[in-house]
Amino acid sequence: MAVGLGPLPDFYPVAGLQIGVAKAGIKKPGRRDLVVLALAEGAQVAGVFTRNQFCAAPVLVTRRHLAAAAPRYLLINTGNANAGNGARGMTDAQACCEALAELTGESAQSVLPFSTGVIGEPLPVDRIRAGLPEALANLSDNGWTEAAQGIMTTDTLPKGESRQIELDGKTVTISGISKGAGMIRPNMATMLGFIATDANIDGSVLQSLVSELGEASFNRITIDGDTSTNDCCMLIATGQSQAPAITADSPHLPALREALRDVFMTLAHAIVRDGEGATKFITIRVEQAGSQQEALDVAYTIAHSPLVKTALFASDPNWGRILAAVGRAGVPDLALEAIEIDLGEVPLVRQGGRADGYTEALGKQVMAETEITIRISLGRGPVTETVWTCDLSHDYVTINAEYRT
Known part of the structure; x- marks a missing residue:
């Protein structure tokens, strides 16, 4: 797959x-x-x-x-x-x-x-x-x-x-x-x-x-x-x-x-x-971070979230899961109104809430693609980092449950 x-x-x-x-x-x-x-x-x-x-x-x-x-x-x-x-x-x-x-x-x-x-x-x-x-x-x-x-x-x-x-x-x-x-x-x-x-x-x-x-x-x-x-x-x-x-x-x-x-x-x-059970290739790009560490903390928190990964597998534009991952990544004193989150070319979050003009249909259209970019701008500094991951499917569980059999 x-x-x-x-x-x-x-x-x-x-x-x-x-x-x-x-x-x-x-x-x-x-x-x-x-x-x-x-x-x-x-x-x-x-x-x-x-x-x-x-x-x-x-x-x-x-x-x-x-x-x-x-x-x-x-x-x-x-x-x-x-x-x-x-x-x-x-x-x-x-x-x-x-x-x-x-x-x-x-x-x-x-x-x-x-x-x-x-x-x-x-x-x-x-x-x-x-x-x-x-x-x-x-x-x-x-x-x-x-x-x-x-x-x-x-x-x-x-x-x-x-x-x-x-x-x-x-x-x-x-x-x-x-x-x-x-x-x-x-x-x-x-x-x-x-x-x-x-x-x-x-x-x-x-x-x-x-x-x-x-x-x-x-x-x-x-x-x-x-x-x-x-x-x-x-x-x-x-x-x-x-x-x-x-x-x-x-x-x-x-x-x-x-x-x-x-x-x-x-x-x-x-x-x-070729990740186990992968159906989608995901690029997570964190921009305007204050340091490399906080950029990677945000990127990996999203990439490792089972809720984000399963939503990607389901093509479900449940963008609140991405927002929640950014908020729990451990970056101190985030200015929420400065954060921007995009799904592909579709703005998800602006000024602390859902972006004007965002619709479920637009989000679903991007989530249905096999290659997706999630962009997060923290508005804190000059650092950009990119992490690549995949979705989490039923097959991942099957492959690892049966790995030694």
Whole structure:
């Protein structure tokens, strides 16, 4: 039921990166569930990770390995999150890294593990170990489509984006995939996101880019307000392009940043469009806030309101639910007469009450659309923030009630 989410693009291969996918039977037989990304020597990886204090073992191991060695492989499994497993989870994540290292001749610290799926169940290490030879045998430059499928859980469609830009007459490629449909209110990134480029990017700039772009995209989406234990967003730079090196003062950095931003945004929005049970894609734009925090407080209070989300699903212009959410967002000393609320192009609230000229018919017309913008102007300052979310349908409850069956 994904909203406006089309098929995967034709992916451009990223020089210096190969992808292999296997069917390891981690949760269900016969589906792609194990992905290996092999990086050329000299490639760099930067990431942002969940702030959930029960973060999964692979998150902890990946952060540790990133600090210790140059990454050569990313190992991703779906079907099991390896979260909530205590010391065993750490041992199992490390064992998977060691298994891949043995097959490739690299050190275990050069392997970064990632997992997604059910929390609290032991990782089937033997199945992952048995699936690795197939994944390695399938390594190719053109494995993005299979990888996008191989990291899905409750996603109904795979998610990806790919583009090329010219820097100083040389081609730079950016390709990426993401997954996520529920347990989504990232507090760093998304459930899983992997973006790769063949640009030659300075390491400190790479970390700055993934932090900045993750904040503006994946950290501005929410399905249900739940931050996962496994959230990771990784930016890979292989350095294989012939374009000039990107440093903090490079004249080509703005163009590369903008291209990366477009990819990050597309992948983040795809998660909302494929939210569990979603039938509508909602943009919540808060303007004239006094600070970023109060703008986000208002936006997320609306985005997380079950009453607002169910009204959106029903195409019911019950605008009082939006007004009530703004009022309880915790912004101090709101001047109610200064607040404006619009539903699409239709004014809802002016000077503390219903806008002149508003009719139920106008509101219902907007609510019937599949893509809706809710705009709130607080009249307090210069800050604008945007959050993207979806409606709350019967299917969301069904999907999550039956998730483990």
